[in-house]
Amino acid sequence: MSNHEEFYDNPDIRAKYIARRTQPDNPNDTLERPIFLELVGNLSQLDIIDLGCGDASFGKEALLQGASSYIGIEASSAMVNLALVQLTNTLGKVHHGRLETWKAQSEQVDLVSSRLALQYVENLEPVFCEAYQALRPGGRMIFSVEHPVITSNFASLAEGRRTNWLVDDYFKPGARVHQWLGHEVTKYHRTLEEYFDLITMTGFKLERIRESRPLPQNFSSQQEYERRLRIPLFLFISAHKSIHASPARDRT
Numbered sequence: 572m573s574n575h576e577e578f579y580d581n582p583d584i585r586a587k588y589i590a591r592r593t594q595p596d597n598p599n600d601t602l603e604r605p606i607f608l609e610l611v612g613n614l615s616q617l618d619i620i621d622l623g624c625g626d627a628s629f630g631k632e633a634l635l636q637g638a639s640s641y642i643g644i645e646a647s648s649a650m651v652n653l654a655l656v657q658l659t660n661t662l663g664k665v666h667h668g669r670l671e672t673w674k675a676q677s678e679q680v681d682l683v684s685s686r687l688a689l690q691y692v693e694n695l696e697p698v699f700c701e702a703y704q705a706l707r708p709g710g711r712m713i714f715s716v717e718h719p720v721i722t723s724n725f726a727s728l729a730e731g732r733r734t735n736w737l738v739d740d741y742f743k744p745g746a747r748v749h750q751w752l753g754h755e756v757t758k759y760h761r762t763l764e765e766y767f768d769l770i771t772m773t774g775f776k777l778e779r780i781r782e783s784r785p786l787p788q789n790f791s792s793q794q795e796y797e798r799r800l801r802i803p804l805f806l807f808i809s810a811h812k813s814i815h816a817s818p819a820r821d822r823t
């Protein structure tokens with residue numbers, strides 16, 4: 572199985588994925604969430620599009636914090652159903668579709684977010700162009716992805732719980748097929764330089780690059796904290812559309 576939609580639509584995989592997300596000291600809660608929320612800052616009165624929103628828990632949180640609107644874009648129908656439940660009785664919406672075919676409305680939002688979804692997309696250039704189009708001048712794009720040192724090579728994952736990490740084939744971009752949650756999945760490796768070029772060539776101004784440096788207060792286990800000091804699991808990029816960006820192109 573190599574298609575991401577089939578991947579997250581598979582009930583066995585989804586059950587394992589959700590179980591991992593609720594484990595104590597899981598990487599999403601200890602590493603990804605604190606840094607992502609720090610980067611986005613105050614969400615009050617923001618219009619938000621979230622690419623690869625999964626169950627839209629970020630949408631629920633953002634709306635509770637006073638975001639004006641939230642639209643999640645999600646390819647997996649099972650994830651869309653979870654998102655709809657999550658967003659019941661809120662202003663949040665979910666669009667069922669692939670990022671590759673998503674067409675943004677011009678200057679629609681203040682924040683385009685994406686959390687751990689973009690490494691599933693083979694060609695990011697059109698997605699970044701749509702994100703740029705969707706943003707109002709001064710708006711931000713903030714995303715997390717699996718770190719390039721992780722996506723370069725998944726051989727050490729085959730051993731189960733990793734005690735070492737092989738970084739290899741770093742400068743060979745492209746598909747990495749590997750076993751995850753007991754099934755085959757395809758992710759796309761890019762170097763840090765390629766992420767930087769994608770951002771700046773789209774027209775964004777780079778603001779911050781962060782890596783998932785662990786903080787001890789986010790862990791209940793000292794051992795797990797020390798394990799996470801060994802290698803960055805996630806990369807975060809924050810960029811903005813210039814306040815002086817030229818008017819949106821004619822989309823008719």
Ligand SMILES: C[S@@+](CC[C@H](N)C(=O)[O-])C[C@H]1O[C@@H](n2cnc3c(N)ncnc32)[C@H](O)[C@@H]1O
Pocket residue numbers: 575576579622623624625626627628644645646647650668669670671685686687688691692
């Ligand atoms: C690891 S999950 C993260 C979900 C959510 N962003 C979060 O952090 O909880 C990745 C999500 O991206 C979605 N996804 C992957 N590739 C996609 C694509 N090409 N278009 C839309 N959604 C995609 C998957 O279906 C899945 O729900």
